[in-house]
Amino acid sequence: MSSVHIRDVRKSFGGFEVLHGVTIPIEDGQFVVLVGPSGCGKSTLLRMLAGLENITSGTISIGERVVNNVQPKERDIAMVFQNYALYPHMTVADNMGFSLKLRGARSDEIKKGVKRAAEILALTPLLDRYPRQLSGGQRQRVAMGRAIVRDPQVFLFDEPLSNLDAKLRVAMRTEIKELHQRLKTTTVYVTHDQIEAMTMADKIVVMHDGIVEQMGAPLELYDKPANQFVAGFIGSPAMNFLNGHLRSNGQAYVETDNGSKLPLASAPTASEGRPVVYGVRPEHLELASDGIEAEVVVVEPTGSETQIVARIGTQDIIAVFRDRHDVSPGEKIRLRPRASAAHLFDKENGRRI
């Protein structure tokens, strides 16, 4: 186990820079999730950490050692690939023991290591099978077993659950988190799925266009997104954004372009009349007689909750209710944002005010 430090790392392919100076400190034993839309550079960063891509500038260190020029196999890391990358011509046991075999371990040592990992992942009955004889979830577990056998300093996961169906994904999510709690190995996990990030991470790093937008604990990102991008990315369904201007008559509020008044809990430091973006999460909207008038467009019940897409002026807004309301498309409803849960962003640079 080991800490990892990524300092001002840049990466260019040809003349095209895809990572613009990324700094991420990762503590020993932490579960860090790199999350962002496709093309944000998260996978590239992970591959640089693994040593599969070289580092254009900046440093990456594992423990005390700078690994920029260290061969992948000397870095003492293990990676789980998106497509699992199981060797199709080897049995599960051989797949898991391959790294030990290459290290020149004795065959009884290999057996012991494989047995231990197989027990952790409940793979013991499958050890003699070939990868093609396994289901998706089992292959995923073998890929993790291959990583565990090596007992590395750092685990790297590259979107490991994206090839699984929805139900299995939730189950494997729990399994990976449980595994981390048990082994306490420093883990870097890449995903584009913010729910995976929220549920698994000790620390989330939100990346976008080659920069770190924000990092912090999951709930910190949810409660205090640093900018409009993070606010929109974390949380599902995504946060609603309404354009308006800051106003005040004793109590601060935001006036939208069509004249609706959106409540604020406290007066922000910004000056009156400033153009702002008012953000409110779907779960922080409630039906109230003094709310903003909106026309219901679509009602989507999921059983545990109901999503309502409503139109305010020309803008669609999503609201989520735990209790069942009898509304139908075309109906007029009044929605009131919970003032204490509202977020305010600068219209120009998207930063939190």
Next chain:
Amino acid sequence: MSTLQTSVTVEAPRADAPSLWSRLRVNRNWLGMWFMLPAAAFLVLFLAYPLGLGIWMSFTDERIGRPGIFIGAENYQWLWDDSIFWLSVFNTLLYTLIASAIKFAVGLYLALLLNRHMPFKALIRSIVLIPFIVPTVLSAIAFWWIYDAQFSIISWSLIRLGIIEHNINFLGDGNWARASVIFANIWRGVPFVAITLLAGLQTVSPSLYEAATLDGASNWQRFRYITYPLLTPIIAVVMTFSVLFTFTDFQLIWALTRGGPVNATHLMATLSYQRGIISGRLGEGAAIATAMIPFLLAAIAISWFGMQRRKWQQGSNND
């Protein structure tokens, strides 16, 4: 009870049962058979019939212009005591073994090289194919000049470099001639092996190499434990074909040496042609050709059983 009864009901021919013809009309297998018929007719007419005729002929004393009579295994008895026939068997085995082994080694090396990222990759790949595209006889004639006793460019270059003093008698000396035809065959056969193996290499997922790199594999270990085992099915197919092509080679030898000097490069195919067509003893020529069949079947059997043993690639669900 009622379900049991329905399942036990005996199918009795009834008046409204569909006739044989109307059932055949909707039967996909019946239709499929008709679609296969043209290809089957083609194969029977141009492959099975000549093969059968050749085997039959090997048991007769047929000559050109005179129908033969059945003489049992007499042709084979003659061949058994014929040292030239045994020399041609030896030559064929030597030619096939050496040429195939080198074609495999060079082809695999080229394939690994071409599988890397490099500038002008597509261009280089198509250049490698050139020996394969040139008609055999044309390249044989080019080699004939390269190996010419007086005008050989190899002899000329080596003399100029001061390495040798006299022209090498490439096609006049027995062992030189063998080496020369083997080299020409290798030159022609390498592209087929290289391009086919390259196609095989490209089916290996790059993430397997990345996983192996992280597992600590060196270049050689990646080849030994990942590339080679994953390539074996294709190696088996391509080498079977390569061995079959080499074993039955005729054009190159006939254009370069006609089996000479003193039968040193006679292969079974060229000897069969010489005895059967040139000397007109069709029965004896057919017997030599038929004698090749056990060797070819053995080559196919080896690769067939070699491929069957790989449990990991059975079935289709292999992603």
